[in-house]
Amino acid sequence: MTGTGPRSGRRAGVGVLLGCLLTLAPAACTGGSGGTAPPGEGGQAAEGPIVVASGLDVTGSGSVRQQLIEEWNRAHTGSKDRQAKLVELPGGADQQRSQLLGALQSGSARYDVVNLDITWIPEFAEAGLISPLPAGTGAATDDGSDFFPQVHATTVWKDRSYARPFNTDVGLLYYRPDLLKEADMEEDKLPTEQWTWDQLYSAVKTLGLDPVRRDERAGWTTQLKQYEGLTVNTVEAFADAGVRLTDREGRYSSSAGQLKKGLDTLLDRVDRGRVQPGALSSDETASLTDFVEGRAVFLRHWPYAYGALGGLMAPDRYAVNRLPGEAVLGGQNLAVTADSPRAEDARALVTFLTSRESERCLLDAGFAATRASAYEPSASRCWPSVAAALRPAGDAPKRAGAEEDVPKGQDQEAVDAYLRTLEDALTEAVQRPRTPYYGAFTQALQSHVYALLADETPDTDQAATALDRELRDVFAGR
Known part of the structure; x- marks a missing residue:
């Protein structure tokens, strides 16, 4: 590659990352971890709340996970020992994995349910840190029959299911119609659901983009x-x-x-x-910032970015389609810990949190739901109290400027088209390696x-x- 390409700019250094436009995760909640509680003795139930450990909610939607926990608690107001508590772990995925491994292996924290990245299931199952689900609770049951097959497959290790799919994820292609229109891009060069990477390369070539510095407009950006x-x-x-x-x-x-x-x-x-010269130092927040501020025409990102963009840009300045080629599956699964003294109650909580109503709440909040039925017009509605507590997905991060200047997102027709795109992408998503x-x-x-x-x-x-x-x-x- 010649000295005028993107990597030469990286070699010299891309400079300090721009200040985050988005604050995609709320402050961490660190309460709730204490000594390991012993199993109930003498037939008595274990005391204290059912503790759920999870990573941070990145949707900026008013913490839908916390709202679902509160809905469970409202349904069990007469039973103190069936109340639940959410503990949010700070840091990125690698840090959360280390925290959970350390806590479960040492018994230093009493977690009954853990929200695991889909790639961690084999490792936690092989180490005996989570319990396999009882027979009759898998995808083949009436309750689980509408989980996306490849999403439910992430819960399985050595032919046993160890978790229930909570929220899923898949790569999507976001693009800037306004920038394409400025360049008089022909109609047949605009993104479609059948787009290929070669077509994206052709569009970038037509746009005449060849950035060297981060402040220059690039063809696309992602998280490298x-x-x-x-x-x-x-x-x-x-x-x-x-x-x-x-x-x-x-x-x-x-x-x-x-x-x-x-x-x-x-x-x-x-x-x-x-690619945007800053991509080599970009995570989800930085790449989304570059896209919003016009330093990239195309963006590879996750579904929650759709809601975030609704609070940051006018509706005619962004659109979304399937990622060209293969898209990787992401997401989290809920598992009951192997030494939970509250296993039966914990499994009941997991069933509630992954119910059809709860999955619709997750979808409304900006997560990708794990059940195909959540995307249907006849889908079960989100729990009313949860729906009332949620802000529209992505409403938390705001642009600089007056509150009244914040855009209101896409119209219902565009949202419906997005949900169809998301459902199709999930149907064909590929997994990362399944290994302990x-x-x-x-x-x-x-x-x-x-x-x-x-x-x-x-x-x-x-x-x-x-x-x-x-x-x-x-x-x-x-």
Whole structure:
């Protein structure tokens, strides 16, 4: 790559990240952790609330998870010992995983239910930290029959289901119709549900974009900082190239040659897509900021960004479609901890939190619901008290300026089209590797891929050989 491409700007440094336009997560709630409570003795139920540990709510919707917990509590006002309490863990996904592993392994915190990233289920199940669900509570039951099959599959390890799908996620393509219109983009070059990456590259070429600095407009942007966002983007590129890293049992099934194909595909997205030079230091907040402020025409992001954009931009300045090619599945599942003294009550709470009504609440708040029925016109309505307490998704982060200047989001026709797009994307989403060694895998992948992207003269042959060697050890547990 020549010195005028995006990576030369990175080599010199992209400068200090702009101040966050969005505050996508509320302050962490750190109460509720104490000594491990012993199981009830003498047939007596364990005392105290059912404690749910979860990451932060990124929707900015008034904490729908907390509102669902309060709805459960209202339904059990006459039973003190069936009350529930939400504990939100601070930090990113990697930090939350470490906190939960440490707490459950040491018994230093009494959690009855844990909200786990879908990639952690095999690790927590293999370590005996969460309990398999009793027979008759899986996707085949009447209660679970409308979970998206591939979403429910994230709860399963070694043919046993260990959790219930809570909220899901999938990569989407956001774009700026106003910027395309300014450039007199022809109608046949605008994004459609069948768009390919080659069509995105063609659109970027037509726009004449070739940014070197972060303050210049780029073709697209995404999350290439060295964290889980980089893993997601890499796995999506690998999937588009036909690269599958593991089989369904979590055994490594790729090769150096296959990895090179995947890495070349990722570099194409960076180079031919004229990625925003700041993408190598961008997470979800930074990439969304660049998109809002016009430094990228296209954006790869998660569903909650749709609601956030409604509070930040006029409706005619943003639109969304399916991501070209493969899109990776994200989300969280609710599991009951192996040593919970409240297992029966905890399972009842999990069933409530993943009910049809609760899933609709999650969708209304900006999360992607895990049940296909939530997207139907005849869907169960959100619990009335929860619906009344929620702000429209994305309403919390505001633009600078007067309150009355904040946009009100898309009209109902556009929202309905978005929900159809989201449902279709979830139906065909791909998973990241299913393995108890996911933590080691994602760290290894991020390290090698980030070094490759930061290199002015990247050598995908060399990078693929080194990555193949390390992944063979990682997936073997060495």
